[in-house]
Amino acid sequence: MARNASLSGFPELLPQERIVEQHVIDSLRTTFELHGFGSIETRAVETIEQLLRKGEIDKEVYAVSRLQAEEGAGDASLALHFDLTVPFSRYVVENAGYLTFPFKRYQIQKAWRGERPQEGRAREFTQADFDVVGDGALPFLHDVEIVLLAVDALSALPIPEFKIRVNNRKLAEGFYRGLGLEDTAGVLRNIDKLEKIGAEAVARLLREELAASELQAQAALELAQIRSADLSFVDQVSALAERHNVQNELFDEGLAELSSVLRAAITRAPGTVIADLSIARGLDYYTGTVIETVLVGHEALGSICSGGRYDALARKGNRVFPGVGLSIGVSRLVARMLSQNLATASRAVPTVVYVALNADQDWAAAQDVAAVLRSRGIATEVAVSAEKFGKQIKFADRRGIPFVWFLGEDGNSQVKDIRSGEQLAADPHSWQPAEAELRAQVTRNSPAS
Amino acid sequence: MARNASLSGFPELLPQERIVEQHVIDSLRTTFELHGFGSIETRAVETIEQLLRKGEIDKEVYAVSRLQAEEGAGDASLALHFDLTVPFSRYVVENAGYLTFPFKRYQIQKAWRGERPQEGRAREFTQADFDVVGDGALPFLHDVEIVLLAVDALSALPIPEFKIRVNNRKLAEGFYRGLGLEDTAGVLRNIDKLEKIGAEAVARLLREELAASELQAQAALELAQIRSADLSFVDQVSALAERHNVQNELFDEGLAELSSVLRAAITRAPGTVIADLSIARGLDYYTGTVIETVLVGHEALGSICSGGRYDALARKGNRVFPGVGLSIGVSRLVARMLSQNLATASRAVPTVVYVALNADQDWAAAQDVAAVLRSRGIATEVAVSAEKFGKQIKFADRRGIPFVWFLGEDGNSQVKDIRSGEQLAADPHSWQPAEAELRAQVTRNSPAS
Numbered sequence: 001m002a003r004n005a006s007l008s009g010f011p012e013l014l015p016q017e018r019i020v021e022q023h024v025i026d027s028l029r030t031t032f033e034l035h036g037f038g039s040i041e042t043r044a045v046e047t048i049e050q051l052l053r054k055g056e057i058d059k060e061v062y063a064v065s066r067l068q069a070e071e072g073a074g075d076a077s078l079a080l081h082f083d084l085t086v087p088f089s090r091y092v093v094e095n096a097g098y099l100t101f102p103f104k105r106y107q108i109q110k111a112w113r114g115e116r117p118q119e120g121r122a123r124e125f126t127q128a129d130f131d132v133v134g135d136g137a138l139p140f141l142h143d144v145e146i147v148l149l150a151v152d153a154l155s156a157l158p159i160p161e162f163k164i165r166v167n168n169r170k171l172a173e174g175f176y177r178g179l180g181l182e183d184t185a186g187v188l189r190n191i192d193k194l195e196k197i198g199a200e201a202v203a204r205l206l207r208e209e210l211a212a213s214e215l216q217a218q219a220a221l222e223l224a225q226i227r228s229a230d231l232s233f234v235d236q237v238s239a240l241a242e243r244h245n246v247q248n249e250l251f252d253e254g255l256a257e258l259s260s261v262l263r264a265a266i267t268r269a270p271g272t273v274i275a276d277l278s279i280a281r282g283l284d285y286y287t288g289t290v291i292e293t294v295l296v297g298h299e300a301l302g303s304i305c306s307g308g309r310y311d312a313l314a315r316k317g318n319r320v321f322p323g324v325g326l327s328i329g330v331s332r333l334v335a336r337m338l339s340q341n342l343a344t345a346s347r348a349v350p351t352v353v354y355v356a357l358n359a360d361q362d363w364a365a366a367q368d369v370a371a372v373l374r375s376r377g378i379a380t381e382v383a384v385s386a387e388k389f390g391k392q393i394k395f396a397d398r399r400g401i402p403f404v405w406f407l408g409e410d411g412n413s414q415v416k417d418i419r420s421g422e423q424l425a426a427d428p429h430s431w432q433p434a435e436a437e438l439r440a441q442v443t444r445n446s447p448a449s
Numbered sequence: 450m451a452r453n454a455s456l457s458g459f460p461e462l463l464p465q466e467r468i469v470e471q472h473v474i475d476s477l478r479t480t481f482e483l484h485g486f487g488s489i490e491t492r493a494v495e496t497i498e499q500l501l502r503k504g505e506i507d508k509e510v511y512a513v514s515r516l517q518a519e520e521g522a523g524d525a526s527l528a529l530h531f532d533l534t535v536p537f538s539r540y541v542v543e544n545a546g547y548l549t550f551p552f553k554r555y556q557i558q559k560a561w562r563g564e565r566p567q568e569g570r571a572r573e574f575t576q577a578d579f580d581v582v583g584d585g586a587l588p589f590l591h592d593v594e595i596v597l598l599a600v601d602a603l604s605a606l607p608i609p610e611f612k613i614r615v616n617n618r619k620l621a622e623g624f625y626r627g628l629g630l631e632d633t634a635g636v637l638r639n640i641d642k643l644e645k646i647g648a649e650a651v652a653r654l655l656r657e658e659l660a661a662s663e664l665q666a667q668a669a670l671e672l673a674q675i676r677s678a679d680l681s682f683v684d685q686v687s688a689l690a691e692r693h694n695v696q697n698e699l700f701d702e703g704l705a706e707l708s709s710v711l712r713a714a715i716t717r718a719p720g721t722v723i724a725d726l727s728i729a730r731g732l733d734y735y736t737g738t739v740i741e742t743v744l745v746g747h748e749a750l751g752s753i754c755s756g757g758r759y760d761a762l763a764r765k766g767n768r769v770f771p772g773v774g775l776s777i778g779v780s781r782l783v784a785r786m787l788s789q790n791l792a793t794a795s796r797a798v799p800t801v802v803y804v805a806l807n808a809d810q811d812w813a814a815a816q817d818v819a820a821v822l823r824s825r826g827i828a829t830e831v832a833v834s835a836e837k838f839g840k841q842i843k844f845a846d847r848r849g850i851p852f853v854w855f856l857g858e859d860g861n862s863q864v865k866d867i868r869s870g871e872q873l874a875a876d877p878h879s880w881q882p883a884e885a886e887l888r889a890q891v892t893r894n895s896p897a898s
Binding site: 003006007010011012013014015018019022033034035036037038039040041042043044045047048060061062063064065066067068076078079080090091094095098099100104105110112114124139141142145148152264267268348349350351363364367371374377378379380381382384385398399401 | 452455456459460461462463464467468471482483484485486487488489490491492493494496497509510511512513514515516517525527528529539540543544547548549553554559561563573588590591594597601713716717797798799800812813816820823826827828829830831833834847848850
């Protein structure tokens with residue numbers, strides 16, 4: 001990762017870096033499947049109409065067209081998807097007749113945005129999304145389920161401590177309405193800038209743009225400043241609402257939902273999930289729970305796992321498919337793991353054993369040994385020429401292969417552990433490396449290293 | 450797969466179909482890694498200049514541009530890659546200083562071509578490439594290694610019998626030169642049309658386009674009609690060369706190489722690899738071994754695994770990186786497996802156990818059971834409301850989940866196999882489903898079914 005991408009914003013990994021990325025993706029897949037989420041993939045392109053339907057970031061979209069399309073060929077205007085949520089909601093609507101609901105899926109794919117590249121923000125990046133979608137209705141408990149799955153998925157990765165920050169749009173919108181602020185989307189949009197521009201500037205925007213009174217602006221800001229890793233936020237929020245005489249059903253519902261999420265999280269993952277009333281999420285389609293996640297000590301990297309509840313993203317006539325889900329920024333995470341050496345692969349190749357040759361004509365016998373080892377799950381390469389043993393060992397060492405196999409008469413083979421120098425007689429039908437040698441291991445480095 | 454893609458040429462799979470595709474990809478990855486090949490991925494886009502460098506299919510390329518790019522932003526002209534070979538050779542050149550050679554990599558990614566869609570030819574498709582690349586030189590034995598890896602990789606898939614057809618460019622080019630035909634690329638291009646337009650038409654093209662004599666044209670055609678699953682082709686080719694007084698070193702070298710590939714294949718995979726002197730491969734960059742693969746009974750589908758030796762695809766100054774590799778058409782294979790029901794997934798979800806609820810307040814206790822089962826590698830979902838047991842069982846059944854778990858007092862849980870109806874007492878710390886139940890199984894259907 002010290003290398004510069006030859007095309008800015010389109011980084012490519014070296015083999016040993018790719019092993020770290022594969023480990024992250026494999027681990028996420030395992031956790032998703034353990035929770036009953038199945039895989040789908042959607043095509044890389046959507047019609048531009050579909051992509052811009054949600055009033056989204058049009059200038060960041062990459063349009064796609066055939067280089068020499070015939071005039072009047074009637075091809076649809078296409079663009080690369082910039083996230084996996086919009087394609088997923090289209091997929092659900094198109095395939096509703098073939099799916100069983102609630103539909104639980106994960107989707108690990110690339111997405112593209114023409115943004116200015118910086119660390120944690122590439123033009124091509126991999127996202128890992130997981131969502132539950134219902135047909136008509138979706139019980140609130142799935143919001144809790146999704147948060148607990150995020151905890152499990154992130155906990156299994158070799159990354160630093162993380163904090164999942166949860167808020168609820170109903171709570172915030174209900175509170176603003178109770179204050180008399182009707183443009184709740186406008187308030188949220190400005191509250192979202194809190195970390196960037198500070199409380200005073202947000203208060204000014206609320207007054208100037210939304211004609212909020214000083215008192216309304218201050219109340220909205222006070223709400224956004226409440227956070228707790230326990231249930232104490234409930235009393236703080238309630239006291240604030242009482243002080244401002246906020247009485248609103250949506251507010252009550254949101255507060256109850258956020259309490260439920262925290263209650264479950266406190267039992268199952270104490271300290272990991274935080275009620276943070278400043279979380280707004282820019283996107284319009286969220287309607288309840290909203291979530292962002294930061295790596296402790298890497299807050300400036302931005303959120304590594306975000307999303308929430310959307311009640312009306314996917315529609316088919318008057319049939320609606322409410323959902324709740326999150327998106328993990330795989331590329332953002334992996335880029336940071338590599339640039340700050342947070343995790344390392346134990347070797348750069350999958351190979352466990354390198355079969356050396358005594359003479360060029362041993363190649364076929366060496367293939368026999370390799371076939372037996374492979375059939376037992378032991379990754380094996382065979383030398384292609386009978387150079388001096390020292391040279392063959394050096395070659396294996398340079399590739400990071402831990403064992404070299406020497407063919408012997410009548411099956412008297414020997415295997416050498418290059419790292420320790422230990423060399424023992426071995427039979428390909430029974431020799432077994434340690435479990436941890438079978439695959440490259442990816443381990444978290446201690447912060448001191 | 451009976452469904453039509455909502456965007457022609459961009460098919461999307463249902464969850465149970467995606468399990469078949471995942472199985473194919475997982476199996477290929479396992480085989481590649483057992484042979485010591487590591488994973489890399491390249492970016493989806495290349496500069497158009499890079500893509501068209503090899504004089505390729507320009508009208509099939511998808512150009513990519515930012516929808517609202519500023520004038521004069523100086524962005525490079527980009528396009529989606531149409532295969533993985535060109536991006537890989539660029540990757541090798543760019544990263545040569547960080548790689549160890551011979552570099553063995555596999556790459557399973559999507560590619561895009563704006564072709565007219567038909568079965569086995571989509572506009573977005575997944576390829577699985579595996580190549581060995583040397584620095585300066587690459588011993589010929591790697592050609593044999595690649596063919597044997599193809600045999601292993603394809604044999605592990607739940608697909609019908611396949612035949613790998615091998616030829617050698619040196620043999621063919623040397624033969625044509627020996628005949629006095631100097632435009633060997635022109636001859637190959639026409640021989641490549643043999644299956645499509647027949648021998649007579651090819652002979653006419655050779656005479657008219659390349660000014661070949663009747664005798665030269667017939668000799669070229671005779672060569673292309675030789676094939677054998679044993680070494681008998683060597684005598685046939687030699688006799689033909691003698692008859693036409695062909696004496697050419699390149700020819701001798703090619704014949705020796707092709708014999709070596711066949712000799713190894715006959716020992717290790719009898720009947721699977723065929724010397725087929727008609728195989729030409731359209732692309733210019735092949736310089737030795739060339740390979741195509743057909744599924745027996747599905748020949749019209751086209752090749753499912755193609756490639757060969759390329760001695761000069763990747764260059765950095767006067768440093769050259771010769772390689773040999775193959776590309777498996779994953780999407781082409783999977784589309785056929787699904788459309789003709791060649792293989793099926795045992796269920797549509799990863800879930801093994803569905804934990805039912807006696808009462809809504811049991812949800813937390815059910816999560817405890819689920820956490821234990823998941824920690825033991827058993828994929829588990831939890832119900833979200835305490836509907837009647839019959840309804841909860843029906844729900845699990847509809848999703849294809851094989852087991853329902855009923856919580857009991859003091860850990861007296863029971864688990865029911867929905868398919869047999871058998872219900873037994875079970876402890877989440879020790880209950881174990883059959884190995885084959887842990888994951889959805891993908892199995893080859895017998896041709897009769």
